[in-house]
Amino acid sequence: MKLPRTLLLLSLSLLLPSLAAGAKDNSERFVDVEKQQKFDDQAAAIRQQMKPGGRFEFTTPEERRQVDEQLATITALLQKRSGSSLDDDDQLDIYAAQETANAILTQRDGRRLICEFSAPTGSNRKVKQCVTYADRVKAHKESRNYLRETMGKSPSAGEKIDGL
Template identity: 30%
Template sequence: MSRILVLVVAVLFFTSSVLQAKGPEKKAVVADTPEKFELLVEAIRQEMEPGKRYEFLNSYNRGVVNDGLDRMGEMLQKAGSVDAMSQEEKTELFSIQEKVNGVLAKNAGDRLICTHRPPTGSHIPMTECKTVRELHLRRVEGRRKLKEMEDTQRALDAPTGG
């Protein structure tokens, strides 16, 4: 009975992925045993470093992910494995895992964001897809150029001492 339940839960993990333009998102967290889970937690926390996949997590979402990972680790340490958990514990573990996976999937730097709109001068809509990282870099570069132009204009408008 418990093997069937674990199989059903595993199938749910893989079939409930959020569909995006590039296809189903791979689950970042799959809880099974404390040993495997510790390796996953270490890898996920490394991916939250600057320049890595989950660098765009804000402080609130980082807290949600870290709290969820800590709670899942405590539950697995206490029970020893998913098979040894009660149905209530499995349900709680699944809920925490889905919350963590949702936050991570939404904030992945390689997640595609697509828009479907007509370009300037046309009435024919076009689909354009960019990654979160590309959009962030474009925004940062735009702000830098705007500041540079404002500084140049201020220098030109400044009164000369003459």
């Protein structure tokens, strides 16, 4: 089992510099172990942003638990390091935890812009409409609440409607 992990780590270490030089990465990394001294501050900031009103407030309780687990794994591995370099297995575990946390946080980022093409009513010409993930979730919740209130106040089948 040692050979495949070592081979994977070696291939990643060879590929990443060439990919970084060839293409500009526009994605933002929320969990980044490169700044090890500041990782505890970074983890605390991420946990704060997952609370209501934060950038990642739309994470589900299960996703919050997963991100917390990944941050704890990274912290434990970095503490294990204590001045010496990490072995290949630990580096791979840190990389996996970092990627898992970043995937969840990127998906639930309230500032993430979502664009789609849709045709307005009465037109065949599609228009590009962009909205942030936070605005989209809030609009969905407002619509659902409005429908719930409206359906609760609607007259039953036997009642008269004023004006009709």
